[in-house]
Amino acid sequence: MPIRILPPQLANQIAAGEVVERPASVVKELVENSLDAGADHIEIEIEKGGSKLIRVRDNGSGIAEQELVLALSRHATSKITDLNDLEAICSLGFRGEALASISSVSRLTLTSKTAGQSAAWQASAEGRDMQVEVRPAAHPDGTSIEVLDLFFNTPARRKFLRTDKTEFGHIDELVKRLALSRYDVSWLLSHNGQQVRRLKAALTQDQRQKRVAALCGRVFADHAAFIENQYGDVKIWGWLVHPQACSAQLHCQYSYVNGRMMRDKLLNHAIRQAYGDTLAPDQQPAFVLYLELEPRQVDVNVHPAKHEVRFHQARLIHDFVVSALTDALTQLTPASRAVSQPGLTVQEPPAQPYRHVVSGNSRSTYTADRRPSDTAVKQELSYWQSSQSLAATTQVTSSMPANTQSPLLITKNRYLLQQSGDDIVVIDLLPTLGAYFAAQRQPSQTLLLPQRITLNAQQCRLLTDRAEQFNRLGFDMLLTDQLLIVRAVPLWLRNTVVSQWLGEWLQQLCIQPVEDLCRHLLAMLLNANRVSAGVMLESAPQLLSAPEWWVSAPLQLEATLNTLTEPKS
Structure with missing residues (x-):
């Protein structure tokens, strides 16, 4: 033919x-x-x-x-x-x-x-x-x-x-x-x-609430909390029904991306994961949620009927939605009285059951008797965080300042070998970085996904007693009962996965208290290769051009130097 x-x-x-x-x-x-x-x-x-x-x-x-x-x-x-x-x-x-x-x-x-x-x-x-x-x-x-x-x-x-x-x-x-x-x-x-x-057009928040009630039903409106969460140019807002009010019916599951109606599998999975085990197997979440992000970060040219979209940073968006909704659901648990301390917000449990108005309607209340599972939001952050690309022995590259002496290499993830004329200067990064960070207070880096860690009573006392020191280091944390929520960390820790080391560090401090928190944390992370020394130096660009910070390496490095300088057979 x-x-x-x-x-x-x-x-x-x-x-x-x-x-x-x-x-x-x-x-x-x-x-x-x-x-x-x-x-x-x-x-x-x-x-x-x-x-x-x-x-x-x-x-x-x-x-x-x-x-x-x-x-x-x-x-x-x-x-x-x-x-x-x-x-x-x-x-x-x-x-x-x-x-x-x-x-x-x-x-x-x-x-x-x-x-x-x-x-x-x-x-x-x-x-x-x-x-x-x-x-x-x-x-x-x-x-x-x-x-x-x-x-x-x-x-x-x-x-x-x-x-x-x-x-x-x-x-x-x-x-x-x-x-x-x-x-x-x-x-x-x-x-x-x-x-x-x-x-009629709904231009105010109250009018929007009435439209939601008219279209989704009074039961939905009476048990739905208005939520809003934003990080950078990614924002999610809308209404979320408390787990105890969810039924077995697929009722009011509406999601939108930049105003476009969606039946997106990624969003639905993130929403279900945020509810976690707070829903029984026969319960369905109910929500009206709006995700807004930069148009270039989402591809709508996927299907002729435009039912689907593709996110350029799918994992990041998924984890952001999980974290934002879990935060909202956590706030629907028993309320707490906040006690403000520098660097640490401690919330004390209430003396009586918590009653929370979730719909803006004073006639509608419920008593929350359980907390959403923290496991729903413990997502690996490595997708958008910089990978720890430098190994225990790493070549120092162009990330160093141009005006420094010619760097040679980092060995043992702790010692910096730097050429200075005909000599090699060996710098012990542990005391050097510790002194530098103690004197040059580093800015905090807000985490895209706040980390949740369950602590024991001893760790909670440690955080409360030394809250001001954690604040000076650059931590921003919220303590509720025995749940610690880490919202920001020092800038030099931005490439680490907080959940992998924070609990261990706090436990070590409980067993053997130390005065210098920064140096103790540096030693733990550098020795265990949980943070790259090369990446750490990027957070201290002035360090190499200021020899007054340098601390000479201990004598046990001699064997390492011999290995480096011996000719290979």
Whole structure:
């Protein structure tokens, strides 16, 4: 069979097989175009579950007369112009396939007027070659799209439609999801001439809460806590239902990425993991959550129907969501009275059970009697943290300051051998770095994921008694009962996995107290190769150019020097 170009209608119908699954898919594409056009009022009229009529009317920017034909053409869009736009998509639509695909399986009429036009114009696609006819019409500023007799020319697709009630149920669920994505838009949904939903724009927090209650139900609103957590340009906010109020039904599980409706496996897994073992096997989490991040960090060009996204830093986003939601769920456990000390916030348990208002409604309270499992958030941080690339013996490279004497190498992850003329200077990094960090207080580095460590009573007393010293080192920690939450560490510890050494360090301090915490920690980490000496030196760039900090190496290094200088056979 020879290779031929597909006729336009056939090509559009093939695309329609991916874009138009059922009437709800048509509503989704049309409404997303309205939102992209800047509409703040959208009316949706449905007849016979959408198989007979779908009409979407908005007050957006409209489509100019000379662009109406292009609007119904395949791969024509105003959303993107080049590859750079594709890499940072901020609009809901961008493929330019929806209207052409819908018009190939229905009788579509598009009427629109821009603010700069004196009259509206109407376009409709007819004929085998999808030719578009344009005529004058009467219409206010904005756009109306009417889809008649969906799948009238594709009987095989039409017979797979369910009953009118079922199809409209999918449309109603879709409108709920859309209304939860844009609180600034007013919505009107009707079916067979009967008004089903009428939602006014929700511009304040109280109005948003009321919309959530109207769409998700009073039970959800009464047991949902509003949460918000941000790190850098990644932010998550929304409503989360307390574990004790979760049921076995898949009820109100709505997630959004940059305002786009999602059924993303990564997000769903992170949410479930945040709940951890606080949910019984037959319980389902309930949530309305919004994830916001830089558009270039997420790829929405994954599926024609745009149901899926791909995160460039998938592990980082997953762990951020787990940590943020676990923090929120932890705050729903028995409250504590905070005792402020430098570097350490200690929270004392209350004398009576905790009652927390989670919905903003003073009539709704619950008593929390268990704490979410900490294991849900102990994720390995190595994905986004710099790996400890320097081994026990590592070549010192261009990371050293340009004005220093020529460095040679680091051996035993502790001794720096540096050439100075004809001599080799041997520097013991343990006392050198200890003295430097003690005199030059290092800034703190906030952890992307706060680390949670369970302590014993002796370790808790140690932290409380020496809180000021931990503060001087650059630690920011919260102690609640026997749970320690580490929120920031000294800058020179930014490349370490805190959960792997902090508990051990505190236990050593309990067994054998020392005065110099910094040097004790340095010795433990350097000797165990848990931190690279080369990376440590990057945190002290002035050190090598200031010999007054140098501490000579002990005599036992002589054997090492002999090994380095002996010729190899």
